Structure formats: structure tokens, C-alpha cells
Amino acid sequence: SALFKAAYEGAVIATSYAQILLEKAIKDHGADTPVKYPDTAYRLPVITALSGEEVNVLGDLPPILNRIRTSHLREELTFDNAKMAGEATHYAADIIEALRYLHGARPESPPWTGFLPDPILRKFGVPLVDNTIPGVAVIIGKARSSKEAAKLIKSLQSKGMMIFLVNEIIEQLLEENVKLGIDYIAFPLGNFTQAIHAVNFAYRAGLAFGGIKPGQRQQQLDYQARRVLAFVLALGELDEVRVAAELGAIGMGFPVITDQVVEEIPDWFVSEPDYDKMVKLALELRGIKIKIVDIPVPITVGPAFEGETIRRADTYLEFGGGKTTAFELVRMVGPDDIEDGKITVIGPEITDVKEGDRLPLGIMVNIYGRKMQEDFEGVLERRIHYFVNYGEGLWHVAQRDLAWVRIGKNAAAAGLKIRDIGEILIAKFKSDYPAIVDRVQVTIYTDQAKVDENIKIAREKYAARDARLKGLTDESVDTFYSCILCQSFAPNHVCIVTPERVGLCGAVSWLDAKASNEITPTGPNQPIAKGTCLDEVKGMWQNVNEYLYNNSHHTLEEVNLYTLLDRPMTSCGCFEAIMAILPEANGIMITTREFGGDTPCGMSFSTLAGSVGGGLQSPGFMGIGRRYIVSNKFIPADGGLGRIVWMPKELKEYLRADFIEQAKKQGLGEDFLDKIADESIGTAIDEVLPFLEEKGHPALTMDPLM
Ligand code: SF4
Ligand code: NI
Numbered sequence: 059s060a061l062f063k064a065a066y067e068g069a070v071i072a073t074s075y076a077q078i079l080l081e082k083a084i085k086d087h088g089a090d091t092p093v094k095y096p097d098t099a100y101r102l103p104v105i106t107a108l109s110g111e112e113v114n115v116l117g118d119l120p121p122i123l124n125r126i127r128t129s130h131l132r133e134e135l136t137f138d139n140a141k142m143a144g145e146a147t148h149y150a151a152d153i154i155e156a157l158r159y160l161h162g163a164r165p166e167s168p169p170w171t172g173f174l175p176d177p178i179l180r181k182f183g184v185p186l187v188d189n190t191i192p193g194v195a196v197i198i199g200k201a202r203s204s205k206e207a208a209k210l211i212k213s214l215q216s217k218g219m220m221i222f223l224v225n226e227i228i229e230q231l232l233e234e235n236v237k238l239g240i241d242y243i244a245f246p247l248g249n250f251t252q253a254i255h256a257v258n259f260a261y262r263a264g265l266a267f268g269g270i271k272p273g274q275r276q277q278q279l280d281y282q283a284r285r286v287l288a289f290v291l292a293l294g295e296l297d298e299v300r301v302a303a304e305l306g307a308i309g310m311g312f313p314v315i316t317d318q319v320v321e322e323i324p325d326w327f328v329s330e331p332d333y334d335k336m337v338k339l340a341l342e343l344r345g346i347k348i349k350i351v352d353i354p355v356p357i358t359v360g361p362a363f364e365g366e367t368i369r370r371a372d373t374y375l376e377f378g379g380g381k382t383t384a385f386e387l388v389r390m391v392g393p394d395d396i397e398d399g400k401i402t403v404i405g406p407e408i409t410d411v412k413e414g415d416r417l418p419l420g421i422m423v424n425i426y427g428r429k430m431q432e433d434f435e436g437v438l439e440r441r442i443h444y445f446v447n448y449g450e451g452l453w454h455v456a457q458r459d460l461a462w463v464r465i466g467k468n469a470a471a472a473g474l475k476i477r478d479i480g481e482i483l484i485a486k487f488k489s490d491y492p493a494i495v496d497r498v499q500v501t502i503y504t505d506q507a508k509v510d511e512n513i514k515i516a517r518e519k520y521a522a523r524d525a526r527l528k529g530l531t532d533e534s535v536d537t538f539y540s541c542i543l544c545q546s547f548a549p550n551h552v553c554i555v556t557p558e559r560v561g562l563c564g565a566v567s568w569l570d571a572k573a574s575n576e577i578t579p580t581g582p583n584q585p586i587a588k589g590t591c592l593d594e595v596k597g598m599w600q601n602v603n604e605y606l607y608n609n610s611h612h613t614l615e616e617v618n619l620y621t622l623l624d625r626p627m628t629s630c631g632c633f634e635a636i637m638a639i640l641p642e643a644n645g646i647m648i649t650t651r652e653f654g655g656d657t658p659c660g661m662s663f664s665t666l667a668g669s670v671g672g673g674l675q676s677p678g679f680m681g682i683g684r685r686y687i688v689s690n691k692f693i694p695a696d697g698g699l700g701r702i703v704w705m706p707k708e709l710k711e712y713l714r715a716d717f718i719e720q721a722k723k724q725g726l727g728e729d730f731l732d733k734i735a736d737e738s739i740g741t742a743i744d745e746v747l748p749f750l751e752e753k754g755h756p757a758l759t760m761d762p763l764m
């Protein structure tokens with residue numbers, strides 16, 4: 059095939075180009091200049107994943123590049139050799155790109171992203187495993203027109219796809235005002251060799267979640283082919299280097315669909331000039347199944363818009379946020395008290411107000427389902443936040459009677475009505491929760507008197523639910539739940555979710571797991587009857603161990619739920635925070651995905667994360683959900699809350715009220731939070747220690763941690 063020849067030639071060009079740039083960089087900066095990407099634990103990920111060399115400085119790279127040129131560039135034109143040429147091109151591109159980051163340079167200016175740091179990969183862990191994001195599209199090149207480019211992206215966004223963009227299509231989309239960036243799960247990487255940042259992102263998934271060791275090339279390629287549901291759309295004229303890089307993608311199991319006429323490689327490199335058919339073909343070739351939910355509203359609805367913010371100046375109509383009364387409530391009702399599919403707006407519609415106005419809001423969702431339980435009301439109610447946010451031009455924050463909603467000018471101009479919020483909620487509740495939701499009715503109040511009247515009902519419900527949650531302790535239930543959702547990326551990882559220990563992603567509580575099990579009895583959340591307790595202090599149960607052994611593919615035999623130090627829970631990769639021991643302070647520190655800086659254990663979040671994932675137990679280090687910190691079951695076997703000596707300011711603020719309450723409960727006093735150091739005190743242990751001593755931090759006088 060002509061493609062094989064192009065791939066060979068492309069690989070020769072790319073590796074030669076890498077060599078020239080590398081020689082120049084060594085000449086300009088010196089062979090001992092450190093080379094790395096920002097905020098990653100995986101050095102140059104293509105090299106780390108495939109051959110595992112520890113690249114530290116520029117001088118480490120020439121032997122690797124030479125070896126790849128000899129081993130991967132083979133003149134005989136076969137499919138296998140073309141894929142090897144592609145892999146060589148990926149090596150070359152990763153080297154070329156890394157050279158742009160020397161001396162801590164940040165070569166990209168927004169919205170272009172360049173290299174995507176590890177926290178972004180980890181952040182998208184859960185939506186990728188729970189199928190909110192069903193797959194990944196990499197689009198390289200130039201579409202026939204900007205309009206068609208925008209249409210193609212919309213179609214992918216409405217399906218929830220994660221999108222990587224390279225070359226001119228980025229300018230085309232910007233021209234059409236398509237929203238791009240990390241918040242929109244559409245990453246404009248850059249041009250030419252910047253395409254490698256899609257590849258090194260994928261390889262890092264295998265390293266971070268899959269527990270695949272550096273250099274385990276075959277396992278890594280199998281992982282990509284089986285678990286990373288990606289494809290490439292190659293638009294516009296193809297050149298040799300592009301073809302080579304795309305053959306490299308094929309080597310990872312990602313099919314390529316081009317709008318050009320080529321001599322096809324069946325199932326792998328195929329032509330489809332019609333953009334309307336292209337996405338469907340790509341999904342079929344990669345085996346991505348998408349549940350299409352048609353929602354009759356004039357805006358696009360998809361997870362791409364969850365991160366969209368609508369500023370006050372772009373707001374057409376606003377509800378709540380402390381300026382007007384607002385609340386939302388999901389209630390279980392009987393079969394006769396509901397009219398399925400009915401939406402009623404009581405009070406002014408958007409057509410009755412003018413731009414910039416505010417209205418009160420009450421969203422009442424009534425649900426009937428034969429398998430619905432009162433316990434699931436809160437689980438479903440929290441979905442309102444996501445579902446409303448998924449609307450392009452709709453913005454939602456907080457929950458319950460703190461809800462805050464904005465309708466953007468763009469959505470208003472598209473003809474969105476307040477009642478359409480009801481359309482979105484009904485469609486999403488029915489499609490996402492078919493097993494527990496049989497009928498849905500939505501009433502939206504925008505009339506002040508009606509909101510005031512109904513908010514009383516809502517507040518009674520909230521209070522009752524809170525009382526129920528308070529009574530829901532690990533002791534009060536006889537069943538825990540597993541979560542193995544993340545096994546699609548971290549094959550041996552098992553979360554044990556208890557009433558007082560949320561999953562490490564922060565997204566799965568015991569009630570969530572229970573509801574999910576009701577919805578899909580054979581799904582990722584299985585009940586585990588507690589049975590015999592083997593160690594009350596450390597939190598070990600026989601049945602939990604048994605479940606773990608069977609579901610970690612026999613890699614783990616025992617787990618303790620209440621300690622960090624002895625056979626602790628494993629981590630997949632999508633944890634919200636990580637805790638680590640600080641022996642010098644006889645305590646532990648916690649850092650978060652959001653905190654990019656160094657920490658007193660000498661590692662940033664990304665570096666720490668790189669050493670705990672992949673479904674392994676690593677005593678002394680553990681991924682956790684943020685809310686776990688304020689639980690009664692926060693490492694009680696190790697001394698509980700009093701062990702925390704350092705955490706980022708932002709986390710302190712996030713937890714403040716609950717933290718103070720919990721500190722009082724554990725006898726640590728009201729001001730304990732202020733005894734914990736943060737980055738303003740220091741990020742080195744010798745900056746932190748004097749502070750702890752001065753404050754009389756309790757960890758210093760506790761039993762030795764190790
Ligand atoms: Fe993944 Fe654990 Fe969260 Fe489940 S609870 S989605 S396994 S991190
Ligand atoms: Ni230099």
C-alpha cells in the first residue's frame with residue numbers, strides 16, 4: 059500500500075528531524091540539561107511506556123533515538139513494518155516536543171494546551187470508566203470548511219466524546235466560536251508534532267491506571283487496544299509524517315478515518331469523505347457503543363458543557379445564588395400521584411422577563427418507580443446538578459436550597475425556555491436510571507409565593523435525609539458495597555465503599571453504590587455482607603477479603619479499611635487526594651489533584667500519584683476522596699484526624715465547617731485546623747516542623763507512627 063511507503067518515509071523524516079533538533083539542543087544547552095514535561099510522573103511517556111528508559115537529561119536521548127532508528131525502520135513494505143515506523147515517529151515526536159519544555163518553558167498560550175499534565179488525565183478517570191465519556195476522538199488536519207468542522211465537533215460533543223485537536227481545525231473551530239479547552243473536554247493540542255500529546259496521554263492511562271510497568275511494551279499495547287477507545291479522524295491533505303504518526307496510532311489499536319481518497323487498509327485506515335457518516339463509521343470501527351438520547355431542546359446537551367462557566371455579563375436570566383430563593387428536590391411518589399412526562403412551569407417563563415433579570419426558582423422532580431427507594435432521592439437529586447450543567451448555555455452550582463442557575467444569552471438566543479430544564483431532567487433520569495425510574499414529572503416554580511410555599515416541603519425532606527445519613531454508620535449496616543467501575547482502566551483495583559468511607563474518586567457513596575446495585579444487579583457495585591470481623595481496629599472483615607481476592611484477580615488477599623499503614627485500600631488513579639506519611643513529623647500529609655505545588659514529603663501530587671496507582675497496596679500512601687477526611691472512620695487505627703500535619707489551604711477551606719466539627723468530636727479542639735500547616739507555612743519539612751512545634755500539634759506527641 060502507498061500508505062506503507064509513506065509511513066516509512068515519514069518515520070525517516072521525523073527521526074532525522076528529531077536528531078537535528080536534539081543535536082542542536084545539546085549544543086545550545088549542554089548534554090546534562092534536564093529534560094521533562096511539566097507535572098507528570100512519567101518523564102517522556104512514549105519512551106517510559108514502550109521501552110522504559112529513565113530519561114533525565116538531554117544526553118540520555120541520542121542513544122534511544124539511534125536504537126529506535128535501527129530497530130524500527132525497516133524498508134520492506136508491510137503492515138507490521140508500517141506500524142513500527144509509526145511507533146518510531148511517536149518516539150521522535152515525543153523527543154521533539156519535550157525539547158520545547160527545557161528550563162521549565164511553557165511554550166503554549168491558551169487556548170492551545172500542548173502537553174496535558176497528569177492531573178487532567180486523572181480528573182477524567184471516572185467519566186471515562188462510567189461511560190459518561192464513551193470514547194476519544196483525535197482530529198488532525200483541516201476540515202473542508204469551518205462550518206463543517208464545527209458541525210463535526212458538535213456531533214462528537216453531543217455523544218460525550220473526549221476530543222483532541224491538532225493543526226488547522228483548531229483555528230477553524232475558534233473562528234466558529236466553538237468552545238475549546240480542558241473545561242470542554244476538547245483539547246486543542248497545537249500543530250504538527252503536538253499530536254503526540256494525545257498519544258502520551260493514552261500511554262499514561264496505562265501507566266497510571268493500568269499498573270503497567272515502564273517498558274512493558276506488549277502489555278501496554280494490549281491495554282491501549284482493549285481499553286482506550288480512541289480513533290483518529292484525519293482531515294485534509296496527508297503528508298508522510300502524518301501518515302507515519304497515524305500508522306503509529308493504528309499500532310495502538312486506534313483506527314484512522316480520512317476524508318481523503320487513499321488505498322485503504324481494511325478496518326484500519328479507511329476513507330469516508332462524507333462528514334455526516336464519518337463519526338458513525340469511526341464509532342463502529344472502534345466498537346464504541348453510544349446510547350443516543352434525543353432531548354427536544356434547542357441546545358446541545360453533553361458532558362462537554364459541564365465545565366462551561368457563564369459569567370454574569372453573559373447571563374440572560376439568573377436564579378438563586380443568594381440573590382433570589384431557589385431550591386431543588388427529588389421526591390419519590392406513588393403510582394397514582396404522578397403524570398409521567400408532564401412538565402409545568404408555574405410563574406413567569408423566560409419570554410416574560412427581560413435580559414439580566416432574576417427569578418426565584420423551585421425545581422420539583424417527582425419520581426415513581428417500582429424499585430425506587432426513599433434512600434435514592436438524594437442520589438438522584440444530586441444528578442440535577444450534572445444534568446442541568448450538561449446543557450450548553452446552562453450553568454448550575456451547589457444543590458438543595460443553595461442552588462444557583464444561570465441561563466446564558468447564547469441559550470436564550472437559541473430559544474431555550476425554562477420548561478426545557480424539565481425536558482432535560484426527564485430525558486436524563488429515564489435514560490440513566492431506567493431500573494429505578496419508571497415515571498417522572500417535573501414542576502418548576504418561578505413564582506415567589508409558590509417557591510416560598512414549596513421550599514418548606516423541601517427543607518423538611520433535607521432535614522429528614524440528613525438525620526438518616528447521620529445514623530448511617532459502618533456499624534449500623536450489615537452490608538458494604540464494592541466498586542470495581544475503575545477496573546476498565548485499573549484491572550485489579552477494588553474500592554470498598556462503606557457508609558463512612560466514600561470511594562476514592564469522591565463520586566461514589568454507600569448510598570450511590572446501593573442505588574447503582576439496584577439499577578444493575580450484576581454491575582460494578584456488589585453488596586458484601588460484612589460477616590465475621592477479623593480486626594475491629596484496623597477494619598478487616600473476612601468477606602471483604604474474600605471479595606477482594608476474587609475481584610483483584612488474586613493479586614490481593616487482605617485489606618484494612620481503617621489504616622494507612624497496614625494492607626491499606628488500593629488506589630486506581632482517579633483519587634481526589636492522596637495522603638502520605640511524614641515520618642519526621644510523626645504524622646501524615648494530604649495533597650489534592652488541584653494543588654500543583656510541592657509538598658513536605660518532597661513530591662508534588664503528580665509524582666506521588668505516579669507511585670500509588672494501578673490497583674496496588676502501598677502502605678504509607680493512599681488515594682482518597684476529599685470527604686473521607688471528615689469521616690469518623692478516617693484512619694482511626696493510626697490516630698485519626700490528629701495525624702494530619704499538612705494540607706493545601708484550599709482543602710482546608712473546602713472542609714472547614716465539617717473539619718472543625720469532627721476535630722471537636724475527636725477531642726482535638728476547635729482550633730485544630732489552624733495547627734495544620736499549609737503551603738503558606740512551607741512546602742519543605744524543615745519549614746513545617748517549627749510551625750508544628752510552635753502550635754503544639756498533637757501528632758508530635760502521639761505514639762510513633764512507624
Ligand atoms: Fe473508581 Fe472507586 Fe470511584 Fe468506583 S468508587 S468509580 S472504583 S474510584
Ligand atoms: Ni539552556
Ligand code: NI
Pocket residue numbers: 183184544548563630631632633
Ligand atoms: Ni478510578
